[in-house]
Each structure stands twice: as structure tokens, then as C-alpha cells.
Amino acid sequence: MTPLPFGLACVAAATERAGHEVQLLTLPSTIDLKGRIRETIQRQRPDVIGISVRNIDDQNMPNPRFLLENSKNVVATCRATSPATIVLGGAGYSIFPESALAYLGVDMGIQGEGEVAFPALLSWIERGKEGPAPPGVYLATRPPTPRACGADLDALPLPDPSLWLHSELATARIPVQSRRGCPLDCIYCSTSIIEGRPVRRRSPAAVVHWLTEVRQCGFRDFYFVDNTFNVPLAYAKELCRKIIAAELGLDWWAIVYPKWVDPELVELMSKAGCTQVSLGFESGSEPVLRQLNKQFNCAEVVTIAVMFRDAGIKRNGFLLLGAPGETRDSVEESLAFADGMQLDALKVTVGLRIYPQTPLALMAVTDGLISPDDDLLFPRFYLTPTLRDWLPARIAERDSQQPTA
Ligand code: B12
Numbered sequence: 015m016t017p018l019p020f021g022l023a024c025v026a027a028a029t030e031r032a033g034h035e036v037q038l039l040t041l042p043s044t045i046d047l048k049g050r051i052r053e054t055i056q057r058q059r060p061d062v063i064g065i066s067v068r069n070i071d072d073q074n075m076p077n078p079r080f081l082l083e084n085s086k087n088v089v090a091t092c093r094a095t096s097p098a099t100i101v102l103g104g105a106g107y108s109i110f111p112e113s114a115l116a117y118l119g120v121d122m123g124i125q126g127e128g129e130v131a132f133p134a135l136l137s138w139i140e141r142g143k144e145g146p147a148p149p150g151v152y153l154a155t156r157p158p159t160p161r162a163c164g165a166d167l168d169a170l171p172l173p174d175p176s177l178w179l180h181s182e183l184a185t186a187r188i189p190v191q192s193r194r195g196c197p198l199d200c201i202y203c204s205t206s207i208i209e210g211r212p213v214r215r216r217s218p219a220a221v222v223h224w225l226t227e228v229r230q231c232g233f234r235d236f237y238f239v240d241n242t243f244n245v246p247l248a249y250a251k252e253l254c255r256k257i258i259a260a261e262l263g264l265d266w267w268a269i270v271y272p273k274w275v276d277p278e279l280v281e282l283m284s285k286a287g288c289t290q291v292s293l294g295f296e297s298g299s300e301p302v303l304r305q306l307n308k309q310f311n312c313a314e315v316v317t318i319a320v321m322f323r324d325a326g327i328k329r330n331g332f333l334l335l336g337a338p339g340e341t342r343d344s345v346e347e348s349l350a351f352a353d354g355m356q357l358d359a360l361k362v363t364v365g366l367r368i369y370p371q372t373p374l375a376l377m378a379v380t381d382g383l384i385s386p387d388d389d390l391l392f393p394r395f396y397l398t399p400t401l402r403d404w405l406p407a408r409i410a411e412r413d414s415q416q417p418t419a
């Protein structure tokens with residue numbers, strides 16, 4: 015599924031609000047990419063082209079796809095058609111601001127959220143690039159200015175939903191975001207680099223106002239892209255209450271951290287239209303959960319999975335196998351644990367994508383899996399050395415007997 019480019023649409027809305035003329039171009043894999051880019055550039059004659067780099071790779075250790083190659087084609091087509099300044103941004107770019115800039119041969123990039131930084135960069139370019147570049151901007155030629163991560167989310171505009179009425183991607187669920195940031199520090203995670211650690215929230219009223227506008231455009235299926243819909247719990251409940259009161263008849267999915275869920279939240283989520291949750295418990299072994307720095311235990315996962323099942327909400331489970339400390343026994347324990355919950359779907363991933371500035375990256379250096387100067391742009395994975403031969407074969411064998419979703 016190709017998700018709608020929600021982050022890029024947020025940046026476009028803020029840039030329009032700042033007084034610039036903006037054209038948003040989505041590039042689903044099914045279209046003639048070069049033709050669409052050339053035709054749009056020739057029509058619009060832009061001064062600046064922003065490119066959203068969402069995915070660096072598909073995090074698939076057995077057969078990784080390096081998706082930055084696609085971005086390289088997009089950059090090359092823009093360069094061949096226009097003298098405009100090219101600016102990179104997006105979740106994937108933000109994890110690798112220096113190496114992705116160098117790999118794609120682009121002059122400028124913005125790490126983190128773009129709603130404030132991109133219009134500020136446009137003004138800086140208009141002023142002839144005088145003085146220091148705005149916070150968060152990476153330049154090929156100068157050291158970066160540290161980024162500012164603390165904007166009041168209610169001050170940032172949300173995309174105009176009519177944007178999607180004619181999009182090829184509009185059959186997908188409409189992304190909606192109520193929070194940014196995650197303070198939970200799982201050892202492998204890149205979210206704090208992308209969004210920061212503190213949780214920043216939109217007011218529930220503002221989220222529901224936007225959902226109402228989108229609903230009025232005819233869309234009813236949504237996906238909360240918040241990393242942890244239930245954190246903080248009181249906020250999640252308040253948001254659900256406001257959605258219920260607005261009587262929008264929505265159907266939505268969310269990502270839930272398997273702790274800090276109580277029967278009241280589950281009931282509110284169900285009444286507000288939640289039909290599916292992703293439960294990223296990742297392991298069914300207590301020592302491995304501690305290694306991953308998860309704040310929950312197996313008993314909590316089971317209790318929460320049962321609560322959602324009883325409320326008629328579908329549960330997608332996730333296992334991430336091969337972490338530091340993983341053994342054959344802990345793998346078998348995790349598989350049996352996940353099977354025991356009779357989830358609606360289970361995704362089993364072998365090997366953890368190693369991201370820069372994470373505790374996992376340090377462990378991988380210590381264990382001799384990567385060199386200390388590897389910038390990790392090309393996908394590298396942590397798979398505990400003693401399981402390197404056995405684990406992929408074990409999961410392949412399991413999949414052949416019992417295909418997973
Ligand atoms: C929700 C989510 C999903 C959902 C999407 C649902 C939907 N309907 O949108 C689902 C589950 C489908 C999904 C799937 C995948 N995902 Co995902 N997903 C996310 C998540 C949690 C949030 C993304 C989001 O919408 N954020 C909200 C918007 C507002 O933020 P944003 O996009 O970052 O945009 C802001 C900035 O980046 C910036 N910005 C964005 N574009 C631009 C452009 C310019 C020019 C500028 C200046 C700034 C700028 O400004 C924006 C507004 O502030 C992120 C993790 C994260 N915290 O970012 C991972 C993440 C993006 N996913 C990731 C991956 C790998 C995938 C998959 C490949 C997994 C897989 N193996 O299938 C697929 C790919 C799907 C696809 N075809 O693209 C990785 C990408 C990194 C990488 N290794 O490449 C991330 C970062 C998770 C991670 N830490 O590993 N994903």
C-alpha cells in the first residue's frame with residue numbers, strides 16, 4: 015500500500031499559508047514518473063522543488079530493497095528539467111541528513127518537521143542566503159544549524175482534504191496525526207531523531223475539526239499515524255470522546271503500545287470507530303523485552319490483546335526476532351506466545367534495521383557486526399550472531415507451514 019504523502023501535504027499547507035504558490039505532486043509507483051515530473055515542472059516553472067524522502071529501505075533483512083535509488087531518479091529528472099533549487103526532507107531523510115544529502119547529490123535538506131523550517135528556508139533563499147541558514151537546514155557546503163523541535167502543533171496547518179479528492183492514492187486510508195514524538199526509547203528506534211522525544215499534541219478539538227472537514231469531502235476511513243495512540247492515556251480518551259461527540263461515522267486504525275490501556279480506553283476507541291490496532295509487542299520473552307527496553311511484560315500484552323478482541327477490534331501483532339540476547343529458546347517462546355493470542359494477523363521480522371545514534375548501533379559495533387564509521391545509510395541489520403544461520407531458516411520453515419499476514 016502506498017500511503018498518501020501526509021507529511022509533504024502538511025509542509026505544502028504551511029508553505030501556502032506563508033504566502034508562496036505551491037503545487038503538490040504525488041508519485042505512485044504505477045505512473046510514468048519521469049513524464050509526470052517533466053510535465054509538472056514545465057507547467058509550473060518552480061523556483062524551489064521540495065522532495066519528500068519517506069523510505070530509505072524496506073527493513074527486510076533477507077532481501078533488502080534500497081529505496082533511495084528511486085529518489086535518485088526523481089532528483090535526476092528534476093535536474094534535467096529545471097534549474098530550481100532542490101530541497102530534501104521527510105522521515106527517511108531526517109534519519110540520515112548528511113549521508114542522504116551526499117548520496118543524492120543535493121544541495122539542501124531539512125531534518126525533522128518542515129512546516130516552519132521550509133518557509134524559513136524559502137525566505138533565506140529569497141534574501142540571497144545571507145546570514146546563518148534556518149534551524150534544521152543541512153547544506154552540502156556548511157555545517158548544519160541545530161534544528162528546532164518544539165513547534166506548537168495547533169499552530170501548524172493541516173492539509174486541505176480536497177487535495178485528495180482526485181488523487182490516485184485516495185483509495186488508501188487517510189492519514190491523521192494527533193501527536194508527535196515518543197519518549198519510550200526502544201533500543202532500535204529512530205523516531206526520536208525524526209520527531210523528537212517529548213510528546214507534543216494537537217488539541218483534540220483541532221483534530222476533530224479536521225476529521226470533520228475530511229469527512230465532509232466523502233472520506234471515512236482513517237489511519238492514526240501517531241507512534242503510540244494510547245500515550246498519554248488521558249489524552250487518547252479525550253480525543254476519542256470528542257470523535258464520538260462529533261458523530262462522524264468513521265472507521266480508523268491506530269498503533270497501540272501494549273501498556274497503559276484500560277477497559278475504558280478500549281470502549282471509547284471502539285465507540286469512536288476504531289476497527290483495528292497494531293500491537294508492536296515484538297517479543298514474547300521477558301529477557302528480550304528488557305533488552306529492547308520495552309516498558310511492558312507478556313502478561314500485559316495478553317490482557318490488552320484480549321480487551322481489544324472482546325471489543326471486536328482486530329489485532330495485528332508484530333514480532334521482531336534476532337535482538338541482542340535472543341536465543342533459540344526465546345524465539346520459540348515468542349512464536350508460541352504470539353500464536354497463543356490468536357491474533358487477526360502477525361508479522362514476523364527477522365533482524366533489526368540498525369539506525370544511527372541508537373543503543374542498538376553501539377551494541378552492533380561492540381559485537382563486531384558493523385564498523386564504528388558505518389553511516390548506516392545502506393541497510394545494516396542486527397541479528398544475534400549465534401542465530402545467523404538458524405533463525406532465517408526457522409522462520410521460512412514456519413511461513414511455509416503457516417503463512418503469516
Ligand atoms: C504510520 C507509518 C506507517 C503506516 C502509514 C499509514 C498511512 N496511511 O500513512 C504504514 C504501517 C502503512 C507504514 C508502512 C511502511 N513504513 Co512506515 N511509518 C509510519 C510512521 C510511524 C509515521 C509516518 C507519518 O505519517 N508521520 C506523520 C507525518 C506528518 O510526518 P512525516 O511524514 O515525517 O513528515 C514531516 C517531516 O518528515 C517533514 N517532511 C516530510 N516531507 C518533507 C518534504 C520536504 C521537502 C521537507 C522540507 C520536509 C518534509 O515535514 C513533515 C511535517 O512535519 C513512521 C515513523 C515516524 N515516526 O516517522 C514510519 C516510517 C516512515 N516507516 C518506515 C518504513 C520502513 C515503512 C515500510 C517500508 C515498512 C515495510 N517493511 O513495509 C512501509 C512502507 C510503506 C510505503 N509504501 O511507503 C520507516 C522509514 C525509514 C526507512 N528505514 O526507510 C519509518 C521512519 C519507521 C522507522 N523508524 O523505521 N508506515
Ligand code: SF4
Nearest residue numbers: 196199200203205241
Ligand atoms: S514505542 Fe515505538 S516509536 Fe516509541 S521508541 Fe518504541 S518503537 Fe519507537
